[in-house]
Amino acid sequence: MTHKPKLKLATTSLAGCFGCHMSFLDMDERLIELLEHIEFDRSPFTDIKQLDHCDIGLIEGGVCNAENVHVLRTYRANCRILVAVGACAINGGVPALRNHFSLKECLEEAYVKTPDMINPHIPDDPELPLLLNKVYPVHEVVKIDYFLPGCPPSADTFYRFLSELIEGKEPQIGKVELRYD
Amino acid sequence: MSEHLHLLHILHELQQKHRYISEASICEVAAQLSLPVSQVRAVVAFYAFFYSTPCGHYHILFSNCTSCGYRAGGTDLLRLLSQKLSVNIGQTRKDEQVSIDETSCIGMCDHGPSLLINGVPLVHVDAEKIEQMAALIEADKPLNEWPSAWFHVKDHIYKRGLLLDSSLSAGDGLRAMLTRGREGTLTEIIQSKLRGRGGAGFSTGLKWRLCQQAAGEAHYVVCNADEGEPGTFKDRMLLQQHADALCEGMTICAYVIGAYQGFIYLRGEYRYLLPHLQATLMHRRKLGLLGTAILGQTGLEFDIDIVVGAGAYICGEESALIESLEEKPGIPRSRPPFPVTHGYLGQPTVVNNVETLIAATHIAYKGSAWFTAVGTPASTGSKLLSISGDCAAAGIYEYPFGVTIQQILEECGADNAQAVQVGGPAGTLLDQTAFHRQIAFEDVGTGGSFMIFNQERDILTIIHQFATFFAHESCGFCTPCRVGTILLKQGLDKIMIGQGARNDMAELQRVSELVRRYSHCGLGHTAANSILDGLQHFPQAFEQQLTQYDYTARFELNAALQEARQLTRHDGKEAHLEQGQD
Numbered sequence: 001m002t003h004k005p006k007l008k009l010a011t012t013s014l015a016g017c018f019g020c021h022m023s024f025l026d027m028d029e030r031l032i033e034l035l036e037h038i039e040f041d042r043s044p045f046t047d048i049k050q051l052d053h054c055d056i057g058l059i060e061g062g063v064c065n066a067e068n069v070h071v072l073r074t075y076r077a078n079c080r081i082l083v084a085v086g087a088c089a090i091n092g093g094v095p096a097l098r099n100h101f102s103l104k105e106c107l108e109e110a111y112v113k114t115p116d117m118i119n120p121h122i123p124d125d126p127e128l129p130l131l132l133n134k135v136y137p138v139h140e141v142v143k144i145d146y147f148l149p150g151c152p153p154s155a156d157t158f159y160r161f162l163s164e165l166i167e168g169k170e171p172q173i174g175k176v177e178l179r180y181d
Numbered sequence: 182m183s184e185h186l187h188l189l190h191i192l193h194e195l196q197q198k199h200r201y202i203s204e205a206s207i208c209e210v211a212a213q214l215s216l217p218v219s220q221v222r223a224v225v226a227f228y229a230f231f232y233s234t235p236c237g238h239y240h241i242l243f244s245n246c247t248s249c250g251y252r253a254g255g256t257d258l259l260r261l262l263s264q265k266l267s268v269n270i271g272q273t274r275k276d277e278q279v280s281i282d283e284t285s286c287i288g289m290c291d292h293g294p295s296l297l298i299n300g301v302p303l304v305h306v307d308a309e310k311i312e313q314m315a316a317l318i319e320a321d322k323p324l325n326e327w328p329s330a331w332f333h334v335k336d337h338i339y340k341r342g343l344l345l346d347s348s349l350s351a352g353d354g355l356r357a358m359l360t361r362g363r364e365g366t367l368t369e370i371i372q373s374k375l376r377g378r379g380g381a382g383f384s385t386g387l388k389w390r391l392c393q394q395a396a397g398e399a400h401y402v403v404c405n406a407d408e409g410e411p412g413t414f415k416d417r418m419l420l421q422q423h424a425d426a427l428c429e430g431m432t433i434c435a436y437v438i439g440a441y442q443g444f445i446y447l448r449g450e451y452r453y454l455l456p457h458l459q460a461t462l463m464h465r466r467k468l469g470l471l472g473t474a475i476l477g478q479t480g481l482e483f484d485i486d487i488v489v490g491a492g493a494y495i496c497g498e499e500s501a502l503i504e505s506l507e508e509k510p511g512i513p514r515s516r517p518p519f520p521v522t523h524g525y526l527g528q529p530t531v532v533n534n535v536e537t538l539i540a541a542t543h544i545a546y547k548g549s550a551w552f553t554a555v556g557t558p559a560s561t562g563s564k565l566l567s568i569s570g571d572c573a574a575a576g577i578y579e580y581p582f583g584v585t586i587q588q589i590l591e592e593c594g595a596d597n598a599q600a601v602q603v604g605g606p607a608g609t610l611l612d613q614t615a616f617h618r619q620i621a622f623e624d625v626g627t628g629g630s631f632m633i634f635n636q637e638r639d640i641l642t643i644i645h646q647f648a649t650f651f652a653h654e655s656c657g658f659c660t661p662c663r664v665g666t667i668l669l670k671q672g673l674d675k676i677m678i679g680q681g682a683r684n685d686m687a688e689l690q691r692v693s694e695l696v697r698r699y700s701h702c703g704l705g706h707t708a709a710n711s712i713l714d715g716l717q718h719f720p721q722a723f724e725q726q727l728t729q730y731d732y733t734a735r736f737e738l739n740a741a742l743q744e745a746r747q748l749t750r751h752d753g754k755e756a757h758l759e760q761g762q763d
């Protein structure tokens with residue numbers, strides 16, 4: 001029996017809450033079965049920092065700063081299939097609520113106007129990635145191959161999606177995933 | 182007979198009087214007509230010619246169409262006038278003297294750049310006229326003291342054929358109809374193989390037959406005089422010159438299907454034709470050709486009301502038109518059921534184009550053989566074309582079906598044509614290799630719009646204008662069209678400003694197919710046609726604008742960092758981003 005090589009999977013969280021990653025872990029014991037066919041590369045699950053060439057990249061969260069742009073582009077350059085995972089990656093989600101205000105208004109609200117601030121000022125440490133004027137969905141910055149809707153997508157959604165990729169099928173996002181009531 | 186007390190007409194009066202429609206007026210009108218306030222509010226919000234904040238005493242809407250628009254001559258006339266009058270486009274000037282904006286094609290495509298001023302078409306606008314207009318407005322001169330020639334809409338007919346060559350006196354068609362009887366007349370229409378002139382080309386005889394057979398409390402005839410497809414103005418001429426034959430066609434249809442009431446749904450842009458149409462109706466009533474006991478026949482009864490729209494292309498779609506007749510926003514219905522069984526007030530209704538009804542009158546009078554002698558077997562008779570764009574003589578041409586694009590181009594003096602858009606933005610974009618094709622339902626179909634673009638034109642700009650038109654006119658009811666038309670426009674915007682990558686062409690293709698396939702009505706089904714045609718026949722128009730990247734961001738990445746650069750005073754290399762990625 002020929003043994004198919006394992007698919008390499010990388011994940012990352014940009015402007016997200018890690019809820020999508022938690023939901024991924026909700027696959028519970030099915031993860032063990034999946035690991036027969038998949039191995040993790042760079043991901044918060046592995047703490048591997050260097051991204052290798054991968055088959056699948058899962059992106060949680062939207063794009064809120066320059067570093068997100070670089071990380072996202074690195075994933076695009078190294079992943080054969082790039083997937084936007086969850087409402088934040090697809091639409092900007094909760095972080096994009098700041099899009100109703102200017103960046104200046106947001107930062108002043110948080111770092112200048114808040115009572116009892118010591119040395120109130122807009123943070124400008126060069127270590128901090130520069131913020132974009134708005135939070136953008138990932139597909140506005142790189143090409144995305146699949147979108148997994150949900151906040152977060154359910155463990156079943158992840159499982160179905162990955163199983164289909166493992167079987168070499170074109171993944172179908174079914175009606176179940178697309179309804180929210 | 183008084184003008185029908187229709188919601189659209191009451192709102193029009195209010196708009197004229199107060200230059201906007203206030204919340205208080207909405208409540209009053211709702212009470213007056215016993216309609217829900219929400220419905221009146223929705224109608225005010227839906228139609229472009231109703232405003233919720235005051236327009237200027239002089240309210241000016243430039244036609245932004247592709248063939249003749251305010252940019253066509255090289256100078257941006259809209260901008261010029263707004264500068265002269267110090268008014269921001271889309272905003273009423275502080276003293277409320279003037280407001281300026283743009284609107285979709287007003288059907289004056291054979292009159293050069295044109296505009297509506299307080300609803301009245303003003304044609305052949307040029308820089309000099311703009312200068313004079315500005316002075317008249319500042320001097321507060323009423324429109325009736327402006328040079329009357331400015332408002333002179335001429336019908337430029339350059340070629341007459343089957344219909345335009347035939348003379349017909351009021352009542353001829355009706356008398357022939359009575360001689361033939363109801364069934365005989367319908368048989369004649371069926372045998373003529375007349376097909377709808379509004380664009381879709383459905384068999385008129387079959388439509389009448391289906392409606393006649395449909396059970397209902399009442400039957401209705403509606404003339405679609407919405408003529409909203411950019412580049413179409415043949416109905417304007419027909420309404421002006423052949424209103425009698427039109428009314429007669431409606432009366433014949435009424436007799437065949439058993440209707441007592443008909444409507445002409447006239448686009449708001451053609452409101453200036455209303456007095457003429459009303460006079461025609463009055464005259465026909467006097468002659469006994471409309472009203473009770475038509476031609477002295479007791480029981481032969483039919484009358485026509487005119488309902489005037491208020492600036493919505495979608496109201497040309499028959500089910501949206503019916504919604505509008507029913508005093509609602511013009512949102513297309515789910516079809517089936519079709520209007521022939523469930524139309525106006527849920528009753529069997531025939532909706533026909535102006536030209537179709539006029540052709541029916543002639544067929545009733547002259548017989549089907551006269552009609553089928555011209556055209557092709559599948560497209561009998563003739564077609565009125567509204568020719569505009571880059572040609573020596575823009576105007577109306579009547580051709581037998583089967584005429585080639587090439588012949589048309591030669592006869593209207595277009596010797597340098599690069600492309601032709603047949604059937605308006607919703608139609609077909611053809612390149613030179615397709616000029617041998619024929620105007621016919623089985624080849625290149627059209628509701629009558631025929632726009633010519635010469636070698637100097639940028640095809641991408643044209644496609645972009647069409648996409649802008651659809652994004653503007655989408656009624657917003659269904660997501661594929663509401664969102665899709667905006668995505669298509671944005672995709673084209675991106676390529677036009679030189680930020681597009683190869684992937685954007687693929688994306689345009691993908692979204693176009695999606696909009697075409699999943700939209701609810703004909704607007705969405707056709708909104709991407711010119712993009713799909715463009716990608717296929719004019720790929721270089723897109724390619725020559727692309728960047729080197731395979732993929733570029735949808736927005737200006739580096740500009741999106743500008744605010745943060747200012748706030749943090751960082752401006753080094755790491756504070757900037759490349760627009761694309763290979």
Ligand SMILES: Cc1cc2nc3c(=O)[nH]c(=O)nc-3n(C[C@H](O)[C@H](O)[C@H](O)COP(=O)(O)O)c2cc1C
Pocket residue numbers: 376377378379380381382383405406407408409410494495496497498499500532533534535537538702703704
């Ligand atoms: C978006 C849209 C706009 C339309 N606009 C018009 C129009 O302005 N005039 C017209 O006669 N038909 C228009 N139609 C076609 C009508 O829905 C309908 O098919 C036609 O009025 C039927 O008349 P006919 O069979 O005589 O052509 C439009 C259709 C769509 C989808």
Ligand code: SF4
Pocket residue numbers: 015016017018019020021060061085086087088089093094150151152153
């Ligand atoms: S989609 Fe929901 S769960 Fe996922 S990152 Fe966003 S907020 Fe968190």
Ligand code: SF4
Pocket residue numbers: 495512513654655656657658659660662663700701702703704705706
């Ligand atoms: S396709 Fe467009 S115009 Fe038609 S119903 Fe949908 S949104 Fe409205």
Ligand code: FES
Pocket residue numbers: 244246247248249250286287288289290291295411412413569
């Ligand atoms: S008014 Fe210009 S294309 Fe119609």
